[in-house]
Amino acid sequence: MKNLLCFLVLAGSVFAAPLASAQESGHLNVKTVVQKEEVITDAQGQVQKRLVDAAKVVPGDEVVYTVTFRNISSEPAENVVITNPLPEEMSYVEGSAFGPGAEILFSVDGSHFAYPAELIVTENGAQRPAVADDFTHIRWVMTSEINAGAQGLARFRARLN
């Protein structure tokens, strides 16, 4: 997040001028929603889970981030990669990243992406395997192209520190 915000600030002056006037659509429409899982017991006494607005979120609570992307063009989009920096205040919930047709990679520095087992963290001069708490970014690499009109989804859970 920091990287991106910072990038925005630094890059804004370069990008803003040409793009502000253009505002032309790209090929994809990208949306992120934040929700909370609510456990309810229905009239039949069945326990059900549903996603609701993240209205009440206090430290220790988990939220669900869902990124949806839809190809609004007439051409297929190839090599689609979704990168989501984890908010500073949140910790990734281990094993929660999900995305149909995607290979899911993680990063502890925002530049090197790999499977969790391959990530190493250097702490006080010593190296150790990375844990969920260390992840700074999540990346979904779509294994096939997104055809015109098709939609994809990337989802993960994070816990508020």
Added chain:
Amino acid sequence: MKRFTRMAGRLCRLVSIVSVLLLSQHALAAGTDAGTTVANQAQVDYDVGGAPQTFILSDPSGNSVPGAGSGALTTDFVVDNRVDFTLVESGLLTHTDVTPGETDAFIQFTLTNTGNSTQDWRLVFTSLTSADPDVDGLADTDVDMSNIRVFVDNDADGLEIGTDLDFVDELPEDGSVDIYIVADAAVTLVNGDVANMDIEAITADSGGVGALGADTTDDFGSADTAGVDVVFAEGGALGDGRLNAQDGFTVSSASLTITKTSTLISDPFNNTTNPKAIPGAVVEYVVTVANGGAQDATNVIVSDTLSADIDLVSDAFGTDEVVIDNDGTVTNCTEEADADVCEFTAGALTVGVAAPAAGLDVLAGTTMTVTFRVTIL
């Protein structure tokens, strides 16, 4: 452009590291501050027809304009107020001993704010009764302390009776504060009395320095993503923002009992063999003072005004008239007004004269006997 991006990336990483370090300074156990906006945004990179396209950032309602200047918004929520705290007995973890007549005795509690927002706490104390559960293993004996007051050491400089506020004021996340119940013990209280107390801390809104805010209310039902809502989580469970703790006072005092026995020693005819209480007979009195209490009794004075029909026997014990056995320590003394603790004047024997002698102490759990002899006139 590539070079710029790489450079920007490096610079940003540096900025990020600094930010992380700064953030960790206040990222304490209590968690992210209430009111913090948590922002998230995904970026999608893709190619079309083999040609890389400008990335697209996500927006809560969907964005398809490429690049950083697309105006796409981050997906946000505001961190809500997790009211969480502990209230425990502190200081002396047993009852506080008081003596009858003691003023400004106190019991102590500690309140710790484990939530994620600065709060006030309103405090309410209650004198418990024998019908309430025991506190520190002691049952209330249905006596109460008097002049009960609450003082909170908000300024962390120790208890200041009459100066400290009676509520918890602006306690920040992870902050702890000592709460004192200060009370007086009436002189009518006796050894072994137990006065148990309960204190309730009720979460209140931060009311500014020196001012108690209104009780904090759970706004469940009107919760929203943008504002700061309240979740009562004290003790790790959904609650009501209230916690109680108990402590108490135990009355610890001396408890004296006094008994007097007499024994015929001799008469002028039978001497010491089966003596009779006839004029000229010698009778030995033993006055016993027992302290069954928990505190030492000091400056104990035993006075015995003799009947007009008897008179103190002079030199009954060598050159002395009185024998004092204070828990095994035996001292003799004389009837004259001198440096010892005994005096016999105008038919009254006084044992325990403090000046110029040192007065008599009967220690907790011990017994003192005073022995003297009289003649029947």
